[in-house]
Amino acid sequence: MNVKYNEKDKLLLLEITEEIDHHLVDILRRKIDNEITRYMPRKIIFDFNNVSFMDSAGIGMVIGRYKTMNMIGRKSRNDKC
Template structure:
């Protein structure tokens, strides 16, 4: 996972660089929680551009991080989500809580 933190906007970008399943989730959860807890960001962006696969383990992972971010008063967003993954996210109903930004999001572009 690649981590970028924009101090000015308190924006944390977590770019996941592997397939998300029960196996990889543990590692992703630990790293994401660590980054969220040390930065207490206003906004957390999960970048899915390098994620080609996700199963229901990913839903549990996203909900868990969402709860943590919300506890600190922050927001969460998903970007660059592929159609096959969007299908699972839609089915789970979590898109009612967390939005998907279609084109990378303006904050993200500012950072690169």
């Protein structure tokens, strides 16, 4: 996963390049939550362009981050899926 942060717009861009399954989700979740705590972004964009596989664990992970962002009063959206 590549992480880009745009300071001006407080935008966290997450480019995911791995196959998203239950195994990866456990690792990804920790990394993403770290980035959220670090930057406190206003918005997260998930880029799934280079994802060749995703199952229900991935859906759970995205919904989970959406809830986290709501909880801290921010927004998250899925880009180009």
